[in-house]
Amino acid sequence: MKKGITLGKVIKALILLITSLIIILPFWLFLMTSLRDKTVLFETPPKLWVENPTLDNYAELLLSKTSAFPLWFVNSLIVSVTTTVLTLILASLAAYAFAKKTFPGRNAIFMLCMATMMVPSTVTLLPAFMIVRQFHMVDSLWGMIIPCVTNVFGVFLLKQFMSTIPSSLIESARIDGASELRVFVKIIVPVSRSAMGVLAINTFMNQWNSLLWPLIMANTETVKTLPVGIAGLKGQALVPWNLIMAATMLSFIPVLIVFIFARKSFIEGMTAGAVKG
């Protein structure tokens, strides 16, 4: 095979490069704002650099005794991780059933699940709050986790991937005497790993950035998550954008780092082992 620099390769490189720049630029601007000593959000005329960059904003968030940033961070971490784990469990169990089992009403139930995604959360917010209150989960991290563990998109996603698993595989395992749960854990889950990875990322990021629901749930300062805490930094006359951007940067850099390490096991390389042969 000729290893030349073909036109196709050049176009590919250009496209990848340009799209990457389009994505990185806004983050660069955020970073610049976080290093600024003034509170303005962005400069006009536009500049790519900041005069007198300073780390004061970061220092204030991390080192100041009155800063609640570390607390917000920990809360966000707990909420996001727990939600992700629970979501994966519930969604994969349900997706397997929808993909591979027949039972009366299966399609109708699935459409019903889909329908729940079509009502904007704006209107269901207050009724949901009342229900959560009945369970005494208001003002707790649990209140932020439990109502969010049902991810219909997750079920749909896993269902699509699971339905490509050949039924003969499952059947042969059953002949060998495996129980339903064993089949699920030993066969279905490993094969769906990349899809579950996508779902895990999606769930985690949604919870990490979720503002409205944790805001409603947090009635004390100690259960605030990052987005809620950061929103509280916005005063009226003076919005300290430099501080807020620093907080925003601190809130996603760790996540980015985790992603870089976890990327390999979730996204790379999973040629669905089962499909061989």
Added chain:
Amino acid sequence: MKAMKTLVSILLAGALTASVFSGCGKEGEGGTSGDAKSGETTKITFWKAPHASNEAELWQPVFDKFAEEHPEIELEFLVTPWESWNEKYSAAFAGGTPPDVSYMTEGFPNFVAAGQLEDLTPYITDELKDKYTDALWSSGEYDGVMARVPFLNLTSIVFYNKALLEADGVEIPQTWDELLAAAQTLTKDTDGDGKTDQWGYFLNHFTGEISIHQTAPYIYQSGGTFLNEDETALGFNNEEGIRGLRFVTDLMVKYKVAPALDDYSAEEAQQLFYNGKVAMFADQCQAGSAIKTNAPDLDFGAFQMPAGPNPDEAMSRANYGGNGGLSIASASKVKDQAWTLIEFLTLEENGAIYLKANNMLDASAEVSKEMWGDDEIMSVAADAVPSAYPVPTDPRWFSQVDPVIKLMIEEILRGTKDVETAVADADAQVKEILAQ
């Protein structure tokens, strides 16, 4: 078997973490935890949206003092972001977990209409009543329920760039005519490219949202009011009101001494003054601290809003005084203790600690004058306290009428409608809303 074990251990881990965190949170009855009267302390909750990014820090000295004087009351303070304020408070009140004491702004009439705010009349002493103006008290009252005790004030004043005015020998304008003349002198094309780069005036607006309080002062300065006397229609669909509205919108549309809506984004607009591109602009007094932080080298001053034709002296310099006070939830189980806090805060030696640190005025004109007598900018703001116009407290005002007026202003400023037509159309809509 190994997989089963893994599954089980995941679930167990989940359950363990669960039990740990349920300890973290309260048992759901968040706000009204009056039954926590363990014989020693009663707990009250106080919610407020932040007027500063280090809000809790500024309040701490006040709370420490409160704890000293009232050891039997345990105070829990929550900073509630402005973002999604409606959702948070609606959920809390509707769901039965409201804060005992809360800082309420324009949204409070809705809660009164739903019977969620306590009538504070029995608690208010004559001494307290005398402390604040009638206009302030009436801003906190709706449907006979005195729901809100005035607390802070943020009057609006005109900030100006000293160097720019001096350079053109412009004196501080005292009347509308002087304001217009000054703005015209100060609006120029400094680099000869045919476009105005220096503006005499500026009608700033918040991100994407036009506030009616940028134009309303001029309506009042002219003799109009928001609503007519029996609150059935607009109070400025008349000669006086239209005159005021026309004056301010003409600054942008006709005389072009203020940038058009299209010229700059809200972000850029904010920086215009810092960069010396705007000579004068009106804003709430807290803007002074923003200017100091972002343009430390800018030499600026402030003056009271120039007088309009309104024969009433105070109202001729009408300005937007902000709109906020302290309320107690009807569902609160510890109302007496809640009132103790409110009373404590209205005393100048207490509330003023926070207000001073936050560049705010006390709701009382005298206290404000005392607090800020020496400060060049804030003393002007203190003088403006008697001129703050009252805001209607009908719940439909904020939720339905305000959007109509906002749209009306946008139409005028964008030139799609002339003043009379816009006001007449808005009035028709408002009449319908208020007729329900």
Added chain:
Amino acid sequence: MKEKNTDTVSTIVTKKYGTKARQREMLSGYLFILPFMLFLITFSLLPIIMTFIQSFQTGGTVGPRTFVGLQNYVKILTDRQYYDYLLNNFLYIIMSLPVGQFIAFGLALYLKKTSKLSPFFETVYFMPLLISMVAASMIMSYMFSVNGPINYLLEIIGIDAPNWLNKTETARIVIVILEIWKGCTFYIYIYVAALRGIPNDFYEVGLIEGANPWQMLRKVTLPLMRNSILLCIVMSTIWQLQLFDSVFTTTNGGPLNSTKTVVFAIYELTFKNNLTGLGAALSMLFLLVILLITALQLRLNKGDIEY
């Protein structure tokens, strides 16, 4: 010999083992969905039912309600502005969905092969997911502001810089670009996962038969990707139709209410105007619209895919 993956386990089970096993199969089906459904019913379905009931009442977020029958529905259906908002929704979707999916799929094709640069690109494309739509909206507002970077560049090239956020058509374009920037990279990962799941055997067969890249794409890749493509299109539609945060933060519905969407209207009715009954009614009507569109999409794709 291609694997026919469309048999459910129960079909095979029934063929071989008879109805008792089939019943066990049914039971296990219900049991597997049970945990999920329990939570769904409690925290999603129940609030929706409560909203449905609320659509027949008047009253605010707090306080007493009165039953008014179909009044709210009539008010909505006879008010011209809601149809305008719906039109906005359709405009947004038509502009953003095909472009977004096309970009995501294209980039996924490029990223399919793992190479030394994969970590870099996969990380970069992950970045828009890290921030909230509100933060992304602020960036876009700045980018497209009158004297902002984009106009700055346009002026250098010599093109007339439009006033993006202050004219309706261009404001809509900004919102579409924002939605694509923030949203489309997510689908890359779904497509990559699906693409990497296609065993090489299929491609080898194609190569042996002398297919060029385009034919490979059409005859091998796309058909095998049907599941994930359908997933992405359906989900993207459902999410895009509920556009709100981007409009709220960039234009706040302006200029002159021209960029508003249905969910924006629902938000205003519920939390600004305090007319929760109307908000609920509008939500129910909108639910029907989305349901119809989704059902249509699923139907059009019946083919091989079993449900």
